[in-house]
Each structure stands twice: as C-alpha cells, then as structure tokens.
Amino acid sequence: MTKKPSKGNGLFAWAMYDWANSAYFVMIQTFVFAAYFAQSIAENETTGTALWGNMIGLAGFVIAISAPFLGSVADEGGRRKPWIAFFTAMCVFGCGMLWFTEPSADFVWFALIMAFIATLGAELSFIFYNAMLPDLTTSLTIGKWSGWGWAMGYAGGLACLIVGYFGFVENGANWFGLDDNPEALQNVRITFLFTGIWYAVFSLPMFFKTPDVPSKNKKITQAISDGMVQLKNGITLLKGEPNIWKFLLARIFYNDGLATIFAMGGVYAAGTFGFDTGQIFMFGIALNITAGLGAFGFAWLDDKSGSKKTIVGALIGLIVPVTAVLFVESETWFWIWGLLLGIFVGPVQASSRTFMGRLAPQDKRNQMYGLFALSGKLTTFAGPIMVGWITFLMGNQRWGMSAILLLLIVGLLLMFGVDEIKGTSEEKVPLSLS
Template identity: 40%
Template sequence: MEREFLAKKMNNERSARWAWCTYDWANSAFPTVIVTFVFSAYFTKTVASSVEEGTGLWGLTLSLSAIVIAALSPVLGAAADQKVQRKTYLAFLTAICIICTALLWFVKPSNDSMILALILFAVANVAFEIGVVFYNSLLPGLVPKTHLGRLSGWGWGLGYAGGLVALAIILFFFIKPSTPPLSLNKDAAEHIRIVGPLVAIWFAIFSIPLFILVPEKQVRKHLSATSVMSAGLKSMLHTFKTLKNGGPLARFFIARMFYTDGLNTLFAFGGIYAVGTFGLTFESLIIFGVAMNISAGLGSVLFSWIDDYFGSKETVLVAIIAILILGIPLLIITSVKLFWFFALLLGLFIGPAQSASRTILAKLAPDEKIGEMFGLFAFSGRITAFIGPSILALATMVFSSQRVGMATILMFVGIGGAILITVKIK
C-alpha cells in the first residue's frame, strides 16, 4: 500500500514538472512570433510609413510597456505570497494576453492601423511579462535546489521548441503556400495577420496542463483582496530597504537589469534587423526564426546540466562572453550567409543566459518570498528596459543605420556581465 502511494506521488510530481514545462511551450509562441520575428516585422515593414518610423514606434511601445511591467511586477508578486494564489493571477493574465493577441487580426496593412496595433501589443506584452512572474515563482516548489537548473533549462528548451513548431506551422501552412488556407487574402496580408489568432489558440490550449496538474500551497482564505495588496506592498517596501544594503541579491538584480535589457532589446529588434539590414523576406525570416529556436533550444537543454554541476552564475557568464564575441561580427558583416552563421552560433547562448538567471534567483530567494523575488526579478529586467529600445531607436533614427542601433545592445550585455562577476552564490 505504501509502495503504491509513493509510486502515485512520484507520478504526480513528474506530471506536475512536465505540465510546468508545457506552459513554456505554450507562451513562447508570443515572444517568438509576435515580438521578435513575424508581427514586429509586419508592423515596421507594412503597417508603418517606413522601416525607420516603425522601428522607432515599436521601440517606444516596448519602452512604455516595460515601465508598466516594472511598476506592477514586484507589488503583485509580493501580494501573491500573502494569499498564495499564483495560479489564479497567472490564469487572469494569460487570458488578457490571449485576447489581445487574437485581436491583432484586425491590424490591417495601413497607417490607419498603427495605433490599434501598438495598443493591443502593449497590453498583451504587459500581461505576458507579469504572468511570467507567477509562472517562475512555481518553479522552486517542484524540484530540490540541486535540480533547479535542469528543470529550468528543460522548460526553456521546451519553450524554444514551442516557438519553433509555431513558426514552422505559420511558414509551411500560411506564408509559403501560393494559395493560403481558409481563403486568406494575401493582398490584405491576411496570411500574416492570422498569426494573432493562431498564437492565441496555441497559448490557450497548451497552458491548460499547468492549471490542472501543477500543485499550489493552501490559500489563506481569511485575507481580503485589500489586505493582500496592502501586506504585499509593505513586504515589497521592506525588501527594497534591505536590498539597499547590498548583498548578493541586490548585485544580481542590478547585473540582470543590464544584461537582460540587452537581451530583451535583441529579441525585440532581431527580426527587424534581419529584414531591414540583410533584406530577409518574410519567408526567409520565418526560416531564420525556426533555425534560431533550434539553436537556442539546444543551448538551453545542453547547458541545463552544466548549470547544476558547475554553477548558475558561471553558466550565465559563459553565455554573456560568447554573445559579446559573436555579436561584434554581426554588426560589421554584409554577407547574408555570414549573418546566418554568426547568428545561429550566438543563439546557442541566449537560452542558457535566461534559464540560468532564473535558477540563480530560485537559489538565492527565501521560500516565503518567492513570488516577491520573482516580481523583483521581472522588475530588474524591466525597470531599465525602456532605455535599451529607446537608445537603439534613437541611434537608428539619428544615424539612419540599424547597425549603429543594434551596437548599443552589446554595451548593456557587457556591463551586466561585469557586475555579475561580483555576485557570490553559496
């Protein structure tokens, strides 16, 4: 009887871990298809008046949404710790992101659709990023600290695989065919606009296992919503005062503030750079996105064991150094073939930089403040996030060169890496 109970418990734990990873598969279609490769390029090349104007407006929207994310994430994360309703918060934010993403279908290839596109994208992006706070905060309760790197890496790797499959479906079933399915009108860009509803459906279906199978601690039902928010705000303010004294957490958050700003800017403008500077068509852009997801997914899975055996900090530093070394030629070369070569090599290190950062915090954060810490994790990744896109957009407009704009990314990544060296992790 006891053996059966233990076997059932182990099966439930395995199911919960895979369900948690499946959410990464579900939500990665949004940053891959909407933020980085397809919709952002569609907006800058087709909806906006020019590539330069589209790049600037897209960067401004990312900056404004980043400010909102930075302001709300720590408070909501701390509030979730008070009443332990992370899955409820996550479900609500997931629904908002799904609805706004689906509505991107109504963004037509015309300047008249610019405001609609930017508003829908901004709201969806805010909901997506704050939702990740609650998703990440579920991680420490699923495995021992000795296995955090592996589960985090597997989740990230599965996320890249999800982005890959979503991109492949869009490429082979909607963009590449001379006659798209569902009687979609290419002249009205319907074969591209359909990515909004497709990503929304994808996200909705594959997020279901998490809400069914991932366990959560007992809810403290005696706390009212007002009490929860008040207690969360007080806890967050106390944590901010503690962080002022320095320490590993404070230095880690500052380091991540810089290198994540660089990575987020790279994700947001990678597809735009490929189209504007190297002349990739939408079809070529999708193939490039598929290849990048394969590269990044392989990197995440391979480095997940390195994370647990050699250390999360060391994993992030190796990834940062590699990104800096490979990023320089990408700013200089003119050959499309060389662009593919260096970009795919760089992709191997993007996943580990993100995944191992999540593991660092899971190891440093107190158990009773895990939601709050991941709220600050999002805060550290977003409080300066308006600076990266803004500087890139400004440099692009002033010098009329996407290369100059993209060069600003390496500055942020390098500063973050230098600060991370000073962080001590037991």
Template identity: 35%
Template sequence: MSVVSKRKRIWGWYFFDWASQPYNTLLLTFIFGPYFTGTVTANLIAEGMADGAARAQAQAYWGWGLAAAGICIAILAPILGAIADNSGRKLPWIWLFSIMYFVGSGALWWTEPQNFSIIWALFFFGIGLIGMEFATIFTNSYLPDLDDDPAELGRISGSGWGFGYVGGVLALAIMIALFQATPSGRTLIGFEPLFGLDTATRADTRIVGPLAAIWFAVFMIPFFLYTRDTLQAGATRLSISKSMRDLLTTLKGLPNNPSLMAYLGSSMFYRDALNGMYTFGGIYALGVLGWSITQVGIFGIIAAIAGAVACWISGRMDRRFGPMPVIVFCVVTLACVALLIVMITPTSILGISIAEGSALPDVTFFIAGALIGAAGGALQASSRNMLTRQANPERITEGFGLYALSGKATSFLAPALIALTSQVTGSQRLGVSPVVGLFIIGLVLLIWVKPKGDFSK
C-alpha cells in the same frame, strides 16, 4: 482534490513555456515585429519620407512601444509578486494574465496595411506582452517547489526552456509552411495560404496573432490541470496594503543582501540587451539585409532549434557546475555576437568588403542567429535558476517580481537606445549597437554576485 504526481507537476510547468513561447517567437521577433516595421516603413515612404529614414523611424516606433509596455511591467511586477506571496494564491493571477495574452495577440488580426493604426497595433501587442510577462513571473515562482533537491532545479529550468523553444519552432514552422506566403503567392512548401487568406490585405501574415492566441489557449490546459497552489500558514486572501509594506521592507533591505542586489543589477542590463537582440533581430534582417518575412521565419527556426539544444545541454551544465559559469559564458558570447551583427552589411563583414551579391552576409547572419538562440536560451534558463538561489525562499514570488522589475526597470533602455540611435544616425544597422555596452555592464556587475546567494545556509 486529487494529488498530482511530481512528474505531472513538472510537465505541467513545462507546458507554460511551450504555450507562451510563440509570443516571443512569432510576434515579438520573427513575424509580427518585422510586419509592423515593414508596414510602417511602406506607409512613411508613401507619405514622402526617404527609404533609409523611414526604416529607422519605423524601428523607432516599435522601440518606443516596447519601452512603454516595459515601464508598465516594471511598476506592477514586484507589487503583484508581493500580493501573491501574502495570499498564497497564484493561479487566479495566471488566469487573468492568460486572458490578456489571448486578447492582445488575437486582436493583432485587425492590423491590415490599408487601415493600419500604429497606436492600436502597439496597444494590443502591449496588452498581450504584459499578460505574457506577468504570467511568466507567477509561473517561474513555482520552480523551487518542483524538486526538493536544489541542484536539480537547473536541469528542470533548462529542460523547460528547451521544451518551450521546441514549441516555438513548431509554431513558427506551421506559420511559414501553411500561412505565410512567399513572393510567389504560395507558402514555403508550395501551398496556397490556408483558409484562402488574402495576401493583398496581408491576412497571411496577420493570422499570426490568432494563431498565437489559440496555441496558448490549447497548450495551457496541462498547466492548469497539474498546477496547484500551496497555501502558506498565515496567508491572507488579498491585502494590498500589507503587501506594499512587505515589498517596501524588502526593497529597503536590499543593501543588506549585496549578492541579490548585484544580481538584480547585472541581470537588468544583460537581459535588457538580450531582449533588444531578440526584438530587433528580425527587423534588422528585414531592413538591413533585405530579407523577406519567410527568410526571417527560417532564421527564427534555426535560432530556436539551437536554443532548444543549448538549453538541454546547459541545464546539465547548470546541475553540475551551478548557474554562474553558464551565465558568464553566455553573456560573453552574446556580446561578441552583437558586435558581429553591427558589422554585417550586404557588402561587408567586420569591415572587410565582399563581392556584391555574395551570400556570405546572409550565411553569417544565420550563424549569428543560431548563436543568439543557443546562448540566449541557456542564459535565460540559468538566470531564473540563479534567482532561486539569490531570493529569500519565503518570498519567492516577490523575488521573481523583483527579478521582473530588474528586467523591466530598464526594459525601455535597449529599445529606447536603439530607437534614439536609429534616429540620430539615420542608420538601422548602427541603431542596434548599444546592446554591446549593456552586455558588458551586466558582465561587470556579476563580479559581486555570490554563486549561492546571501540566503544560503
């Protein structure tokens, strides 16, 4: 087997972020998520439900679907991580989860409004989401092996996340420039939707699923070309029972590693809050501000560009000061932005009335989107680097499995709280308010996290 240079290994690792980002950008946040809730809303209104109640109910369905996928991820993530650490083989798992990503996203093509099934749409979306999340766990666990200098890992993580944002921007730009029709029937740049896609069946929007699948398949090639498993001495082929015993030992030992335990708890809440903002941001703009999917797409491009730039900058800050200051700054920023978003309506901002028809709410939401993209991207990049400092270096994949568990153990919480609040208040705007409290809880728990972790020498 040929030796792969350090530069190629790093760039191959970067390409996973580039390949997988469209699931978050195109499907979860800016195109399919709003399409799902918009379609469900229209169907509920056609059945006789009031407009506001229909929008809140559609947002609730989306929230419950994401919560179900999150529970599956939370249960299996640490188990799979332990198995990978014991066997030393990660690539076969990444292949499996890549297939799930491809199938799940590609199947979203069959979600035309005329025969729309909430259950099947959420099922296939969930399959792809689970595949993406599990592939991310195993891919992240390669991070400590990319450079012998731990101080460089923050820069590498930030650059990789920023590179992924650039991929998301490009994919989103292609989607709204060549496929997604505006109310005029043409795309944003004045073209007929590519391949003659029928707007009556929303084919111009549904194509987002196959586009994300093909994008992933093509751009995962560098990752698989340049990534190699390093088998550890004593590694077994596949021992589920031993892996379960090792995982239980790790879980029982968490109280003896208070910094890791506090970090898992903190990140559990602030990442859940961030995912809630990502997931419902486009849906919020569509329902509360009355945006079109094209406007939501432009919003996504602005957020992703801000994220790419911020990740590059924060990676350098991480290298110089460590991940902790970056994480604290980003969590505070996001909590403030979340509060701002809840207080934006078409006729007021922060409770101050504005003239009807004013563009100020839209402009303010665009600014909020840029801040979410910037702070959210930097937060996630520094958070995965922080995990390399907190976890046992000899059980790093299991550590990232626990990291995924902490991110998904309550991943149902933000969607469920948003769904519940939306239903109880009957207000889509107030429905997103719980994320503010989740950010605050995450920030408080950081007090007990050691910047260099319990395993530092």
C-alpha cells in the same frame, strides 16, 4: 515539515507553459509581427523601428513598476494560478486582435495598443510562473528543470513558427480560403490569431496538472495592503543581502540587452538585410533550434558548475556573435553568427531564474521574483528606445543595435562581483518548506 516536491506530470505540465508562452515572443515580439509592423504598417522601416522600440520600452516601464507590487500581493494571497490565468487571457486577447491590423498606416496605433496589451500579459504572467518552480523541485535539480523549461519554450516557439509558416503563410489560401491578394497579407495576419490560440491551448496542462500553493484566504484588499508592506520590507531586505542586489544590478543590464535583441531582432533582419516574411520565419525556426539546444545542454552545467559560471560563460558567448552581427555585410554570415548567438540566449535566461531561486529566502520567493522581474524590466524600456532613436537620428540600424553590445558587456563585468552560491548542488532538500 519538509514538503515533498511534485514530480512527473506536475513539472512537465509546468514546463509546457513555457512552450505556450514562447509563441508570443517568437511570433509577435521578435520575428513576424515586429517585422510586419515595420515593413507593412508603419510609414517606413526607420519610423517603424522607432515606434516599435518606444512601444516595447513603454511596456517595459509599466512592467517594471508593477512587477514587485504584484509579486508581493501574490505572496500574501498565496496562489499563483489565478494571476497566471488573468495575464494569459490578456495576452491571448491582444494577439487575437492583431488579425485586424491591415497593412496600412491607418492601423499604426491600433497595432501598437494591441501589441502593448499582449506584451504586458506575456511578461507579467512569467512573474508567477517563475515563482512556482522552487515549490516543484529541489535545489539538486532546479537548474535542470529551469533549463528544460526554457528548452521547452524554444521548442514551442519552433513548432509554432513551423506551423505558422507552412500552415498559413505558404498554404493559407488553399487550406483555409484566405484572401490570396498579396496586398491584404491575410496569410501573415492569421498567424497572429493562431498565436493567441496556441498560447491558450498549450497553457491548459499547467492549470490542470501542476499543483499550486494553497490560498491564504485573505481578502484582495487585505492582500494588497499586506503586499505593499512586504514590498517595502523586501526592498529593505535587499540591504542585508548584498549578493542578491549585486546579481539583480548585473541582470538589469544584461537582460536589457537580451530584451532588446528579442524586441528588435526581426526588425533588424528585415531592415538591414532585407528579409521578407518567409526568410524571417526560416531564420526564426533555425534560431529556436539553436536556442533550444543551448538551453537544454547548459541545464546540466548549471547544476554541476553553478549558476554564476553558466551565466558568465553564456554572456561571453553572446558578446562575440552580437559584435559580429553588427559588422557583417553578407546575409550568409548574418545567418551563421545569428544562429551561434541563439545557443547562448537560453542559458543566460534559465540560469538567472535558477540563481534567483537559490538566492531568495524561502518565505519571500514570490516577492523576490517580483524584484527579479523588476531587475529584468527596470531599464528594458531604455534599450529599445535607444535603438529606435539612434536608428532614427543616424538613419542606420547598425548604429542603433550597437546599444545591445554595451548592455551585455556592462552586465558581464558586474556579474564578476557576484558570489556563487556554495553547496547548492549537494543539497537534496526541496527549495520550499511548508
């Protein structure tokens, strides 16, 4: 029997979780806390870059080995929301604890541990969040909603950056009675606690309004046992699905490049171009505007022209400004090329999620999204670690960041070997059946 896709508030509330979750990525992983750690907690920016890259790399490794297993267990258990709630709480806790990371080398390990916990929570929640989309929409509009979800994420990140900067960094002492001693940096640290609160509050619409699939009423031990079997079967299934594994192989590389941009972008801006906290906030705000516009605009192209063409075009659009950013000396040109880069970030991510939804067998979608998450995390520990160690050994961040360019180019070349899905834009049936 064909299942009627959910409309209205269910889909909008689903997209609101992207709005909530993106606060972590812009405030903690990419811009504010990453730069704060390298500039104010670590012994120096070179050491901070290496430590931050290693932490993100370790988190990526843990996510890589756990994501397929968790996806398989969720397939057997049914519901996704309990998993999302657990990992959301994990990220909220980690973000909140970063308030206590004072600008001192004494807090290096505490900062890295809390950021590690927050990273795991934010990333693992997305396995189950992504797997909800095909049950909520049809193949005719999945590209649009996936793109709009990413656009909502960038809008949420933008809003969080604006409130964080003008509400706390600029006016925290006057409005909230924070210590205005510049050495304490309470006006910066409070934004980490604010990020956790933001994530918690704006994730609520998804929990209350978006329908979940029914529970299969399995005991957790049985779900784990069956999930292990399904994981093994899923890997075996890939042998008969060359288009899926080719796509996942390509994504291993280009998503690693994207993840490294997110993990090291703020550190690069601070270390190479000398951005202070205010400049990093402003750059983050501007970048989220261009990224949101790109995700929103390319969403229509995904449904009209296909996911593969959208991914390939966006990767080409990324490679050019990434190359430029590695060579420019002027802060003005860094702004120009950096903002251009943002336009193509969202389409790569959104269309990859759409492509997986179109490729995956309907009864194994959580499982396939677990493998999708694996492809996105299998080598993400390598990119930041490469950047960190090359920067450390060469004493130059530009050399380290050049690893991103190589990863994007390899991913692009591999995508040419993936076949576009035929006929998906004409099909109007739901992507999930009951």
